[in-house]
Every structure is written in structure tokens, then in C-alpha cells.
Amino acid sequence: DVKVTQSSRYLVKRTGEKVFLECVQDMDHENMFWYRQDPGLGLRLIYFSYDVKMKEKGDIPEGYSVSREKKERFSLILESASTNQTSMYLCASSPDRSNQPQHFGDGTRLSIL
Amino acid sequence: QKEVEQDPGPLSVPEGAIVSLNCTYSNSAFQYFMWYRQYSRKGPELLMYTYSSGNKEDGRFTAQVDKSSKYISLFIRDSQPSDSATYLCAMIVGFKTIFGAGTRLFVKA
Numbered sequence: 001d002v003k004v005t006q007s008s009r010y011l012v013k014r015t016g017e018k019v020f021l022e023c024v025q026d027m028d029h030e031n032m033f034w035y036r037q038d039p040g041l042g043l044r045l046i047y048f049s050y051d052v053k054m055k056e057k058g059d060i061p062e063g064y065s066v067s068r069e070k071k072e073r074f075s076l077i078l079e080s081a082s083t084n085q086t087s088m089y090l091c092a093s094s095p096d097r098s099n100q101p102q103h104f105g106d107g108t109r110l111s112i113l
Numbered sequence: 114q115k116e117v118e119q120d121p122g123p124l125s126v127p128e129g130a131i132v133s134l135n136c137t138y139s140n141s142a143f144q145y146f147m148w149y150r151q152y153s154r155k156g157p158e159l160l161m162y163t164y165s166s167g168n169k170e171d172g173r174f175t176a177q178v179d180k181s182s183k184y185i186s187l188f189i190r191d192s193q194p195s196d197s198a199t200y201l202c203a204m205i206v207g208f209k210t211i212f213g214a215g216t217r218l219f220v221k222a
Contacts, residue, residue: 004156031208040121042214043157043201050208090156098207099145099164104156 003027004105006091012111019078021108023091029103030096032074034058034066036087037107043090049074050096081112116140119202119213128222132189136202136213139183145205146178148187151215152198160200161187192220 007022025032033048035058045058047066055066063085067075074093078085088109092102119136126132134148145164149157161176163169169176177186185204189196197220202213 009154040214043212099205101145101147101159101162101203101205102210103159104149106156107154109154 004091004093004103006089006105006108008108009106010109010111012113013078013081014113015081015083017078017081017112019081019110019112021076021078021089021091021110023074023076023105024072025074025091025093025103026072027093027095027103028071029093030071031094031102032068033092033094033102034064034074034076035090035092036060037090038087046076083112086110086112114139116211117202117204117213120216121214123217123219125219125221126192128192128194128220130192130220132187132192132196132218132220134187134189134200134202134216134218136185137183138185138204138211140204140206140211141180141183142206143204143211146176146185147203147205148174148176149201149203149212150198151201157201194220194222196220 003026005024034046035043049055049068065077090107091105094100094102148161151157166180173190175188199215201215
């Protein structure tokens with residue numbers, strides 16, 4: 001089974017802090033994704049990566065950056081956290097073939113105070 | 114108009130009922146279709162994955178795709194309280210995946 005692990009289930013940070021969310025997958029997948037999920041808005045893609053050191057902006061990249069130094073690890077960075085970034089953050093991965101489903105981690109519920 | 118439309122519910126049914134969850138889509142290029150189940154405070158879990166029109170069955174779950182009508186359904190037979198979750202449809206074209214907003218389902222014992 002595919003295993004996508006997010007380092008924290010719950011996180012509380014303060015406005016202005018730099019926040020790191022970590023994600024690791026164990027299936028040697030090339031593609032990795034970061035989403036945020038908010039009530040009424042569904043899943044929104046923040047960034048994705050199709051290879052080590054490669055990244056592409058998703059639909060809502062503002063205020064975020066990412067890092068992929070190793071194939072299995074994809075980090076999401078909130079450069080200066082703001083209260084409107086309070087959300088559920090979901091990491092996903094998929095193999096490097098088109099039309100393949102993504103597999104998700106259990107999410108990090110992030111609160112910015 | 115959103116590319117994928119899904120009624121957010123909530124949908125409440127008694128235990129043992131047959132549940133029907135539906136999505137419509139506008140992009141005829143979508144070729145691959147999935148259903149995910151998401152329990153509260155957990156990530157989405159892949160339930161069904163199909164690419165052809167027709168039915169695909171897995172235990173109590175049946176996924177149905179009608180490409181001519183741009184309509185997909187998930188049927189749950191003999192629903193259980195443990196089926197209470199949010200169900201998201203999703204569609205793929207190439208490397209792009211579009212998710213529905215999810216339908217909240219409650220199965221009452």
C-alpha cells in the first residue's frame with residue numbers, strides 16, 4: 001500500500017512565523033502535491049512537483065513556497081504565516097504516468113493565531 | 114461553471130439503505146474517474162478508479178460512469194454507520210486532477 005506521511009497532525013503557530021510542513025512518501029512516486037482544504041471550497045492545489053528540485057505553481061501559490069531536495073520528501077513553507085492560512089493541508093503523491101490517481105496523507109490541521 | 118459539480122449534502126440515510134452519490138462534469142476530455150472517501154480529520158482515501166463507461170463493482174461499492182451524459186455515480190449497498198464520511202469524486206485528464214467539493218454522508222444506526 002502507498003504510504004504518505006505528514007509530519008504533524010495538528011500545528012499551532014503565530015502570525016508572522018515561518019512554518020514548515022513536511023511530507024514523505026514511500027512508493028518512489030515522481031509526482032507530489034500540496035493542497036489546502038477549506039469548508040465550502042474543497043481541495044485547492046498550492047504547488048506540485050514532478051521531479052526532484054522541480055516545482056510548479058498550482059492555483060493558489062501566493063504566500064507559500066516548496067522544497068523538494070529528495071524524491072520521497074516534499075516540504076511546504078509558509079514564509080510569513082497569516083490567519084487566512086489557517087486550514088487543513090494535504091499532501092499527495094502519484095507515479096510518473098499520466099492518468100494515475102493520487103494518494104493522500106492524513107493531513108496537517110494548521111491554526112495561525 | 115465549475116468543471117466538476119457535486120452536491121455537498123448532507124445526505125442522511127438509515128442503516129441498510131442503498132446510497133447514491135453523484136457528480137456531473139463539463140469537460141469531455143476527462144477519461145479517468147475516481148471516488149475518494151474522507152473520514153473526519155483524515156486524508157482522502159482512494160475507493161474506486163475507473164476509466165470506461167459502465168459499472169465497476171468492489172464489494173458493497175459500485176462506480177458507474179456515463180460519458181455520454183457526463184455523469185458519474187457511486188452506489189453503496191447495505192450502508193453501515195462506518196460509511197459515514199465525505200465522498201469526493203475526482204477526474205483526470207493527462208496529469209491534471211479535478212476534485213468535486215465532496216458530499217457528506219451520515220448513516221444512522
